[in-house]
Amino acid sequence: MIPFITKEIVENRKWLTEEEMADLLALAQTLPGSVAVNTATFIGYRLKGLYGAIVAIMGISLPTFFIMLVLGGLYYFFQSNPLVKGAFRGMGTTIVALMVYSAIKIAKTSIVDKPTFFLLVLSIPILFYIHPLVVLFIGALLGIINWSILRRFGFFQKQATKRMMGKSG
């Protein structure tokens, strides 16, 4: 999706330069939400202000929105059909496989040292008891605390921040 947007915006339409696009992408990744949707909103805002942002976000969201309405309608219409029931049994398994796949992929960039590994192992049982958003927030907080402690003892700083900045965010 992202290479597709970049090609269209930078090469075909020449709305942004490559550097501008890289900046927007980095920013879009930092914010909550889908990177593609955030990038589209950024581009719209960059080109035509608030109006451009609204048009861009509608443009990128509406096609899938309508597809989802149609698929959702079909699902609720056919959900008790035995063939469809069987299909969803099979699909549920694939969903789990997809999650395992994306967990492994994201682990490659998120688990960079012992503290991050420890945080991962700790977070899984905790998630069964505490609201996921709270755990996410605690994780961010721990990251900042860890960083400010390292900064205070300047001794570790160079190597630790290098590792942090290089592989995360």
Next chain:
Amino acid sequence: MLTDLFFTFFIIGLGSFGGGYAILPVIEHESVHHGWMTTQEFTHLVGVAGMAPGPIATNITVLVGFSINGWLGAIVSAVGITLPSFLLVILIYSFLMKFRQKKAVSAAFYGMKPVVTGLIIFASIKFALANGVISIYFTIQYISLVALFILSLFALFKLNWHPALIIVASGMIGAVIYS
């Protein structure tokens, strides 16, 4: 009901860091706690959402909204989950183009990304339990589910198939062997 949908998804949208599958357990948690659906029904909807293009989190949000309150619920939920990032994009653009260089942001992500990973693992355990992929009974059906699971992983890692294609393929296999 509509305001409940809106605010639930607005909060989720605010916290949807990491994107994709990381936010699914949050939506699942809220949907089940509100009594909107069971984990199993939610997994079905994830299957539907995964077949379409677009961010899976927004897709699933549209489906949950649709199942609760028809197309109006779908619109309200979709706007709810999209609005926080929309507002943030505009806010950030207005006065913080150098935001990404702030070391504190990287530090926060350093701590948040392992939790995002944990979230996805947590979600896969939950969904595996709800869909019988983890079970203590070794029936023929269970063995076939595990086989399908391994086949899916193989298609993802080795064959590099598109996820939507694998979902459709396993749906077809499922329709044949489980109906």
